[in-house]
Amino acid sequence: MKVIDFHLHIAPLGRFTPCAQGYFRDNNPDFCERFAGDITPEAVIEILRAQGVDRGVMLAEYAPDCSSVITNEYTAEFCRQHEELIPVGALCCYNDTPYVEQARYCVEELGMRGFKLLPSYQFFFPNDPAFFPFYEYVQSRGLFVMYHTGTSIFRNTRIKYADPLLLDDVANEFPGLTMIMEHGGRPFWYDRAAWLISRHENMHIGIAGMPVRRLPEYFPRLEQYGNRFVFGSDWPGMADVKGQIKRVLALPVSEETKEMILHKNAERILARAR
Secondary structure, eight states: OOOOOEEOOSSOGGGBBBHHHHHHHHHOOHHHHOOOOOOOHHHHHHHHHHHOEEEEEEEEEETTTTEEOEEEHHHHHHHTTTTTTEEEBBTTTTSSSSSHHHHHIIIIIIIOOEEEOOOHHTTOOOOOOOGGHHHHHHHHOOOHHHHHHHHSSTTTTGGGGGOOOGGHHHHHHOTSSSSEGGGGGGGOHHHHHHHHHHHOTTTEEEOSSSGGGGGGOTHHHHHHHGGGOOOOOBBSSSSOOHHHHHHHHHHHHHHHHIIIIIHHHHHHHTTTTT
């Protein structure tokens, strides 16, 4: 079965904070050994293929206090001329450039296919009206916004900013904006994420960094809302991507739902761009 991994953090080890590097050493020592100095698109594509992944979404981020700085320019260049890799941009909150201008630059000059926001890493509420012009632009282009929701193991994160319920305001103001709640509000806000996808047709849940076997427990209506769940690994934090895929295939849901989770929902979201 085709697989699109919608959640990859790709950069040499040295671009990550000491805390993140320690986590990778404990959970993916092969990544640390192979990519301590540099990393290439060809090497990443080789790893993805070995893990059973056809295409992967590479995420930029600006979170120097918590995880890493992986610039939009680096991400776009890394993915350039490699159709297996899909570049997704980020906003820099310590840059004076207005968010909507950053977004235009990312999309119109760098070719970004969507955005990932890290409220708890960058210390902002995602329903702050200061972001509304950004959301308006992304909605107008048919693109998507991913949000880190729920807890994080990295030091200095502020979890109050990662409550999925904050996104209810955004979904109401921008009903045409495709939104993905990464990690589903883990672990104490799963119920809020589940309610949000039942309320808003434009909201999805990214399953990266979640115990896949327990998805039916956390989301009892998984089959009913199968068109709202998107597969991701959180590699290199999760080394065994192939194992995560197998766990999706073992879920007690229909084959159609498994296909939607592993690739069809991602394809639909990516195809909305205009």
